[in-house]
Amino acid sequence: MTRDRIELDLHRLELRFADSRLVEPQAVARLAESIERCGQIVPCVVVAAQSQDGKGGGAQALVLIDGYRRVGALRRLGRDTVGVEQWSCDLTTALLRVLARTRDRAFASIEEALLLRALVGEHGLSRHEVARRSGRDVSWVSRRLQLLSGLPDAALAALRGGHLSSWAANRVIVPLARANAEHAERLLAMLATSPLSTRELRCWFEHYQQAHRTARQHMVDRPRLFIDTLQANTARHAGARLRAGPEGECIGDLRCLEAVIARLRKRVATLRPLPAPLIAAVPRLRTAIDALTRELEREDTHDPDRDRRRGARPANAGAQSARDQPPAGDVAQHRAADPA
Numbered sequence: 001m002t003r004d005r006i007e008l009d010l011h012r013l014e015l016r017f018a019d020s021r022l023v024e025p026q027a028v029a030r031l032a033e034s035i036e037r038c039g040q041i042v043p044c045v046v047v048a049a050q051s052q053d054g055k056g057g058g059a060q061a062l063v064l065i066d067g068y069r070r071v072g073a074l075r076r077l078g079r080d081t082v083g084v085e086q087w088s089c090d091l092t093t094a095l096l097r098v099l100a101r102t103r104d105r106a107f108a109s110i111e112e113a114l115l116l117r118a119l120v121g122e123h124g125l126s127r128h129e130v131a132r133r134s135g136r137d138v139s140w141v142s143r144r145l146q147l148l149s150g151l152p153d154a155a156l157a158a159l160r161g162g163h164l165s166s167w168a169a170n171r172v173i174v175p176l177a178r179a180n181a182e183h184a185e186r187l188l189a190m191l192a193t194s195p196l197s198t199r200e201l202r203c204w205f206e207h208y209q210q211a212h213r214t215a216r217q218h219m220v221d222r223p224r225l226f227i228d229t230l231q232a233n234t235a236r237h238a239g240a241r242l243r244a245g246p247e248g249e250c251i252g253d254l255r256c257l258e259a260v261i262a263r264l265r266k267r268v269a270t271l272r273p274l275p276a277p278l279i280a281a282v283p284r285l286r287t288a289i290d291a292l293t294r295e296l297e298r299e300d301t302h303d304p305d306r307d308r309r310r311g312a313r314p315a316n317a318g319a320q321s322a323r324d325q326p327p328a329g330d331v332a333q334h335r336a337a338d339p340a
Contacts, residue, residue, distance in 0.1 A: 004085075005043045005083050005084065005085050006083070006084060006085075006086065007081045007082070007083055007084075008046070008062065008081060008082055008083075008084045009080060009081055010071065010074065010075065010079070010080060010081060010082050012062055013044075013046065013062055013063075013064045013071065013082070013084075014049075014051065014052070014061040014062060014063045014064065015064050015068065015071070016049075016052060016063045016064070017063075017064070017065070017068070017095075017115070017118065018068060019114070019160065020111060020114035020115050020117075020118060021068040021069070021111055021114075021160070022108050022110065022111060022159060022160055022162065023072075023160055023161050023162045024069070024162050025162055027069060028069055028072045028073050028076060029073075029076070031069055031070065031072075031073040032073040032074075032076045032077050034073075035070075035073050035074065035077060036077055040070060040074070040082070040083045042067075042070070043067070043083040043084050043085040044064060044065075044066060044067025044070055044071065044082055044083065044084045044085070045064070045065040045066040045067060045084065045085055045086075045087060045094070045098070046062040046063060046064055046065060046084045046085070046086050046087070047062070047063050047065055047086065047087050047089060047090070047091055047094045048060045048061070048062060048063075048086065049061060049063045049090070049091050062084075062086070063091060065087070065091075065094045065095065065098055066098050067082075067084070070082070091123070092119065092123045092125065093133075095115055095118065095119055095123070096119070096130070096133045096134045098115065099112065099115055099116070099119075099130075099134040099136070100133075100134045100135045100136075108166055109144060109147060109166060110147055110148075110159055110166045110169070112144050113144040113145055113147045113148050114148070116130060116141055116144050116145055117145060117148060120145070127141045127142060127145075147166075147170055149174075150174045150177055150178055151169060151170075151173065151174055151177075152173065152177050152181075152184060152185065152188065154185060154188040154189070155169050155173045155174075155177075155184075155188055156169075158188060158191065158192065163191065163192065163195055164188075164191065165198045167198055168198050168201045168202070171202070171205075172201055172202070172204075172205045173187070173188065176205070176208075183216065183217075183220045186220045186221065187220050187223060190220070190221070190222070190223050190224070191223065194223065194224035196223060196224065196227060200227050201223075203227065203230070204219065204223055204226060204227060207219070207226070207230070208220075
């Protein structure tokens, strides 16, 4: 099904499936460095198919099936030719073979989903047929296609451009789009000019889910400002905790405890009758409060014997030599030899 490797002018390639590949500038740069040192080791894969550009009255084109990153690296190096391996099969079979080889050639899950969508939507294959001919099962095909469900076009463009990770697209943008499509579109527009890292976007979404409606609108309009402000506040609070030391943390915890107790008292007053779990918690709560109170009172007495590690010597420890004191026998011999 394959031919020997040949050298082909880059301009002859038809990049028909470029939209199903992620643009990863750093990976392309690393590959360009490798090609510059060692040359192009792995050939790209092409298949002859009818051209889609409308020129030449049904002329054949060499469609690039696999090797989009290598082509990008060669263009980065200013090369004019590319080493290719032409498969003597149709496009559908070639795409299925590429999917079957993903155990050897690591595709991003979103890239696999885009290839599957092309096979199902454009080439008319059923999910069962795609699974059978690519060596997968139907559930794998369905899971991959599900990644594209609810994904806005703007998010897909951001994914392909390397401005959005697959995790962020599926864990942040998709659920946000389902809940509020306007907010999802606005967030993607802002990320295009002021991008957030995956970690920052995860933090942003965690706070978004807990924020009220007005705050959410501000967060969507200014995601970078929100993250910068949050990081500044975190740094300021960390500095305050460092200055206050453990004493300050204890005082803060006690204030929080007092506030929680006050809030619980208000809520309990509205409950009639009291639920059984609340009644069952009374002994545990009393024990915990009594233990804390006794500890605070005991520390307040400044009793040095309460903790032997704090300097008090146990009564049964016996006599101990000072650190720089000579042994008693040496002192007795010295005194005996003293003529005075």
